[in-house]
Amino acid sequence: MIFLDKLRKSVFIGGRTLTILHPVSLHIPRGQFVAVMGPSGSGKSTLLGLMAGLDAPSGGEIRINDRVITRMNEDELARFRGVNIGFVFQSYQLIPTLTALENVQVPLEIQGRAGAGARARELLAAVGLQSRGGHYPAQLSGGEQQRVAIARAFACRPPVLLADEPTGNLDSATGGQIIELLRALHREQQATLVLVTHDPEIAGAAERTVRLLDGKVAEDTAQPPQPARARALR
Template sequence: MDKCTESPQPPAIILQEVTKRVTTAAGDLTILSPISLQIKCGESVAIVGVSGSGKSTLLGLMAGLDNPSSGTIELAGHRISSMTEDERARVRADNVGFVFQTFQLLASLTALENVMLPLELAGRDDAVDQAESLLERVGLERRLSHYPRQLSGGEQQRVAIARAFALRPDILFADEPTGNLDSATGERIIDLLFELNREQGATLVLVTHDKQLATRCERRLSLQQGALQTTGVEAS
């Protein structure tokens, strides 16, 4: 069952007047101008814009990987903008999954062990069975004992997707998930990502420069030089 239809749910993510600034040798640099938005539980949202527009910075703030310079952020009902890094890490562990452009698999672990890792850290007794089931779901049942260096880019990203969904996160963040893949492989990865997301009913926040990919989401947010240009654009 879609977790967001079980009962009325508050927004998955709320940003109020969020900014990000850094200090450089040339002075203060504004990466994100004040941004206010809400993302509903179960919604799929694409953040689009050219390189350097602030997409990944915005995603990192939403996910609690960084703190804003000003403003407030709520993630899965938690005011993460006023938390310590350890507190934010606990919120992420309980609520969030990640898929990155660079896969971020542990080279010393097999495909099976990479997917098992978050399950074991959560104390799950069924880590092996659950990881095997997920890798079968992404078509890698014959690659369980292979290490990342023995897998193609598309296969590594499938392992990363299986790992991201292992704990059935409430919110999934994907940062340029097809950026290191050829177009055909990228399309298959995106199909898989959306299929698993529909099955688990998670909120999906996707960063991409690919506008065609963005149309797969229910809503698109466009960033230009750190400013939010459009909201509420429905996918065609």
């Protein structure tokens, strides 16, 4: 469950205050798949960064699974994030000096989980990359790197998965596979999935679309989720 209560963000820039997010209040029940849409500059990435605790709001409160993350200090936040939140970026953000397998293993090792290697191999297999574990990010295509990033985001089975335009740099067929993979993992692990996208077709797969405009929620609509296609990746 994610609860945003009058969440605000403004920055002081060039001698004046720029409001990026006006008070936004949202309740996202556990396990829901929400698409966040809106024009460039409307505040989507800002909202997601705040939900992930990667950025501090100017006001308001964020509760995730009944913990108020906006009151945590850096250490508490880092620990909370490690256990509860998976984040997928548009630009993958893999560690270039580590192999695919090692990238997936990192969050498991930070958590001190036993069997990190086995779990990482299982995750790479789930995203169809079992044979690429020894490859470095530069040796993988964009779609493959994003699959590694998704495996990493799901490594610790976080109850909340946040994805900021995860298919923005991919062709539409590869993007479609990435979305199917996110949906499959979301279903299998009952994770709450908040996905920023510009693509109406991708948003159509969600149960709900929140549309931002100038830092405000302009529209919040529930929709019947599309039936899942067959597993796109094996």
